[in-house]
Amino acid sequence: MEIFVRMKIRLLFAFILAMVVGSIAYAQTGQQGSQPQGAPGGQVPKMRVAIVDTMAFRDKIGELKVKYQKLEQEFTPKYQQVEAMQQKLAAQEKTLQENQKLTPQQAAKLSEEFEVGKRDLQRLVEDSRALAQKRELEETDAIYNKLNDHLNKYCAKYGITAVFDARRLQESGIIVYAAATANITDDFVNEYNKANPAASAVPSK
Secondary structure: OOOOOOOOOOOHHHHHHEEEEEEEEOOOHHHHHOOOOOOOOOOOOOEEEEEEEEHHHHHHHHHHHHHHHHHHHHHHHHHHHHHHHHHHHHHHHHHHHOOOOOOHHHHHHHHHHHHHHHHHHHHHHHHHHHHHHHHHHHHHHHHHHHHHHHHHHHHHHEEEOOEEHHHHHHHHHHOOOOOOOHHHHHHHHHHHHHOOOOOOOOOOO
16 A cells, blocks of 8 residues: 555646647538548648657656655655554564464454554545645646646647647557657657746755
């Protein structure tokens, strides 16, 4: 059981999977269907498709990296508390399984303590997860909104009409081929970081 100290990036960019940036001026559907290829007014604009790895933003976007360093330090004590409770429960479980030199009364008492400890651990993990999600939203929501706005401007600047999430494409297996040049992650990150320099990283304690 793990506490979500290293919180996963909130997929506020999930909509990117099928997002079309800007309006594409298609001819009216009825007219397109009735006109032969190449007929005036029936030409479909070319699309420029790109791929971006949104999961890389947490480590590569300077503003986000600083925020997650702060959150990691903030939740380290809770992570250590969870680890200590896990170790204690593991030791108790081992003693109960071996059941050596334990009277029935001792075994019953230890078993009760073990069950109480498991419930306490579960509550701690659930409470920590909820708090971590709340704090992550407080610290990073504004940055994700800025990223969204910057991506719209980036796509408009380079004539990109559709952007797909690299991780989702990889997981789904729906893409057959994509040229390396289609991946705009590093270039987008560089442009964003240049326009939005991050503050100094949180010093280690």
